[in-house]
Amino acid sequence: MAVQMNRERFERLVKEALAELPPEFRRYLNGLEVRVEDYPDDELMMEWGLVPPDYPFGMYEGAALPDVDIPNDFPGTMVLYKRPLEAWCQSEAELRDQVRRTVFHEIGHRFGFSDEGMLDELRAGAGTPWSEGKRRAEAERHLRQATDDLAAAGTLFAGGYPDWTVDAALAAADRGLRALLLGHGEDPEVVAHDDLPELLARAVRHDPTLRRLRPLLRLDRIALGMGDAGTPPPAERVRPAVARDALAYAREIVARAAQGLPPQDERP
Template sequence: MPVELSREGFEELVREALAELPAEFRRYLNGLEVRVDDYPDDELMAEWGLVPPDYPFGMYDGPALPDVDTPSDFPGTIVLYRRPLEEWCQSEDELRDQVRRTVYHELGHRFGYSDEGMLDELRGGAGIPWPEKARQAEAARHLRQAEHDLGAGEALLAAGRHDWALDAALASADRALRALLLTWGEDPEAIGHDGIPELLARAVRHDPAFRRFKPLLRLDGVSLDMGEAGASPPCERVRPAVAREAVSCAQDLVAEARQAGD
């Protein structure tokens, strides 16, 4: 079940996350406003190209440290979105951890890091490596979702909904790869923005036998959008054989993730 905290309780989690920052980070917080909103407004969602329920956890609005004249005191705002964070997490401990990670993520933007390059460096600088127990719990969480997505893909394949089956199978494969990589010791933040090509490349570096999943790269490239005007819709474009292959790949990856987690 999603977590529900009072606004005061949620804001306390945010204060805890900020208090954990070492002094060399906190000295760059002068001029920074940190606030909590329930959800981003419609204008921001449109600007980001997002549609509910695909909400972000937070945002940073303001200049980055390399671009200012007085790095010890410059304006900016971090907003954490309370409801998406609560709906994502299954316990207060998980929510506390996700709030902390979101605060650090948005601070990374204030310090000038991009989404792709910021997370490992910021976590290392803040001295908060992932504990082994937390990393394995994250692996188990991804595996549970991979199994759920796989079940949906199998049911959709049996019903002849080949485009939806492909989509669910790819989601399952993505999460199974994440579960595997976390079980093998990868940092959750390091793989947070990876897609299937990057996840599979990491898996192959751990075990070259995972090259057998190379067909996933082709399947991941199958377009599921409507395309140009007059083009066949996805329900007509995705062939049964493609959906079957995707579900088969997902089944094998979920089996690998289960075995690795035992």
């Protein structure tokens, strides 16, 4: 059941979270306006490409610390959205924790961090928690895309295009890992931000045998663009053996992801 809290108590949670910041951080909050609102307005929702009930938890608007001339006093606005936070949480303790995370998340933007650069614990979600059905649908979507990419990679390899094979195999591996992680119950909002190295690291935590696929990360660093004038074209820089390895790694990842998503009538 969602939590409901009066405005005064909610604002007290925000102040308590700000008070947790060390003094050397709090001195950079001079000039910061902190507000609590029920929901973002329609204009902001349109700007962010969100529709109800997918609401953000908070917002920071203003300059970032690395971009200002007077770092210990510059304007900015942090807003926390009370109703979405209450709808997300099932207890006052959970609400207190999520308010704290959201405050630190928005302060992170003031210090110059992007969403992708923050720790998972500080990546505030948007909207209500993903249901199991919605999470599975997202996993199946990634698996379908991965399967299509894998088929394309196989066709390209058979046609003698090693560079395009690597490109398609990496796309299949990326989407296959997302499907695999969602099948293990990972947070879709967090997984959406990760690149191939982070995705594989998460997958290894669920299945340590996937460590042997780490050479895939080396393939991810292969430059598939045309490069400087005078350099050989990508098709000549990528050996068939490299393309074969990329295809094999992608096949295993997609197969593992499919195993983790049995048809609905086969689940225990």
